[in-house]
Amino acid sequence: MPIIFEDDLPENVVSIERRSQTWNGVTVEDVHEHARGGVLHSMLYENDTRLTINLEEVGGVTEPRLKRNQACARDHTANHMALIPRGMHLWGFAQDLRYCRYGILIFDIPKLRDRLEDDFTPQAFEEPRLRFMDARILTLVRMLSDIPMDDGASTLLGDSLTAGVFALLSSPRKDPQEGKRLAPWQVRKVTEYMRDQLPRQIELRELANLIGQSQWHFCRAFKASTGVSPYQWQLDERVKMVQRLLLKSEIPLEAVAEATGFSDSMHLIRTFKKRSGQTPGAWRRENGLR
Template sequence: MTSPVSTPRPATMKKDSLGCPSNLLRKDLQVESGDITFYRKCMDQPELERIAMPACERGFLVGVSLNSGHRRKIFRGAQSIDRRFHDHSIYIRDFSEDYRADLYGNFDFLLVELPHTFLTRLADEHNVPAVRGLICRTEQEDAVLGHLAGALAASIEAPGSLDTLLIEQLGLAIGTHLARRYGDLRPADERIKGALSAASVTRAKDMLLDRARESLSIADVARECNLSRGYFIRAFAKATGSTPHQWLLEKRTEQARQLVETTDMTLSAIAQSCGFADQSHLSRVFLKLVGAPPGAWRRRPAG
């Protein structure tokens, strides 16, 4: 096993907003969704890098490891903690504390920045006391969070435009899971509210299908239904059998199948007409929901 080596770095090396040398990263992506910011950070080399950031009021940073092999030494005063990461290992960093660590490369993380505004809003939506903080064990692993993070990472890295509804939906699930498992967010009595009337279901569907509202968020639709985001997702799924994002994909695929069967439009034009990011996105979703790629579906024998 090759040991990490420390090599001299230029004084002008660029650091990202988390203190990491960005020019050493194979992946370096950032996506904002509502109050949450997501980062994809990957470094393949076993380089030794020191991270040092002063305390600030940004809230909390949660790191979810998507591979094994990374290790770091975290310094707290005169003490140090050696940490090794595996698939689904996580850490929680409180930005209100100074942070110093030696990172020994070989990492693949999805990072979630949760500001205090997100936790306050989440507590308000659940009508429960505010979340006072997030904390986990040093060697914490979380398979649920790991799978959610993997799905969100795949969405961020998918070609074409971002699927903002899916990212928002996954982000809310991640944030709620963190607040409940590692904070003190108490589950609310969901029997009190959360039902969608027939009129609200119709309104929500019309808003989701309105192609003129490309920047539409789940929060926008939930607000129209006088529900919080979390309540709306659960109530919509109860009423329709699908989450808002899945329902929208199903409807767009139905529209695309009709055009594939009844017109000579190119698959690229159909993808654009039905709201898919591109032809590749249409093909992936069509194959999953219909059982065959759109081109093969068009060429299948009639009858």
């Protein structure tokens, strides 16, 4: 989805820039708000449960309110979060705000219930929670917000991160357990499937269903077994696929990118250099094709 610059702005808000992407029944909005002075505006999602996370604030502290003119009873903390059930009104307030960046995760509860199965705890999403903090969730949301919009292989990464956020919210008082390892036959079944499906984008639930596990349990078990996440494993295989094409032919990078699932040649170059330390052209020259 393209970046949206909003026109109908609350008082003292100069601009709002909103970027949205959706994975696994969760819409992730990365919102940048510029303001001059006091801000008070409505944040009502009648049909969706959502989590808001304060990622950065300049010039004043932000405050979630359940009532327009009633201050939040909990003290401010950096990177505070608010979990708001569907239909519940939330107000965003700040006395002298210049800039705020925050993430909003909008949950499709029915879809998540079907997809996450044992990881779903409905009671955790029925009561509001204001100004709480969870460093694990913050890390996952920052990673979600940083996924490039042109990343053609972001499905597995986005699915994994959103499943992790949802699992942590479902059991906020439990420490995440170390993922149990997959059996060797399970690793083979999953990795062979991912390799056979290249370069198609694969959803996390496809892989979890192959061996009858929930998404979050599978994701942790896969990493415990292989040392990398499913997304990282798939990305490494796509880079290997690029290398094979570079060695076997002189086709231009744009065609290589299309054949291996990258959005364009620039996306391919950035990813290839990050994974191999060289640009595709330099790697091709060094490895024998002149």
